[in-house]
Amino acid sequence: MSRTFTSLDDVRAAIGEEIGPGPSLVIDQDRINQFADATGDHQWIHVDVEKATAGPFGAPIAHGYLTLSLIPFLGSSLLNLDFGAAKINYGANKVRFPSPVPVGSSLSATVTVTDVAESPAGAVLTLKYVVTAEGAAKPACVAETLVLVAG
Template sequence: MTTIVDYADAAGLAGTDLGWTEWLEVTQNRVNLFADATDDHQWIHVDPERAASGPFGGAIAHGFLSLSLTVTFWSELFDVTGVGTKVNYGLDKVRFVSPVKVGARVRMNAVIAEVAEVPGGYQFTVDQVIEVEGGSKPAVVARGLYRFYA
């Protein structure tokens, strides 16, 4: 469910838990497309037959593919109305805690840790956790920075 707030109410959102996204399956096709886009064709990602006997027992998503899903998930969880520009400002910390096997389903939880005024808008510092369905550890833990300009 998307939390939608007006720009005028953005300053008071620190500490807000936005909940969880819907599950998303990580397919081999998505992994292959990411490999083509980044020119990273390492066999643990794009060769399922070879990867089956590799260290993870099958093909896995690139760590940066898993991280890039935060963009899709963030927009599923949160939006601000009354703004002219929305910017992914960067990351403060990222950890790839466990691999995402091809065919697994992932989802993300986000908590707005801080809201700071910046020239022309607000910066949101967001703690994001991507989990793998049935996994014992998260796949990705990241602190994202997003800016909303009026």
């Protein structure tokens, strides 16, 4: 399910509406290893397959920040802001990782617009993303992100 918004009024009208889930993405060991290389976080629970399989999660797990970093990708299939000159990642208010993401997990997301605020730079949209691993009892990531729509 995807939504295209053509105005700020369209976004305001959707406050509180959950959109999604969108298509899923499988997290493989290669993606985890590449993220470890990019960030310098080579903790064994992520990259040492043998040790991680014998560890507390029974398999290597994705970095929490890897899961968070996938929100732009997962979110691109959920909503499209077809107005404004630029859409800028303005930050996050709150991020939590309630459940680990074992290698091989299939992630999908939902998004809910929770607020629209005016600022001198443009409109700031607050979007609550819930990223879930298929079959998990709890979400993998819950993040309240901010998008600045300028112009």
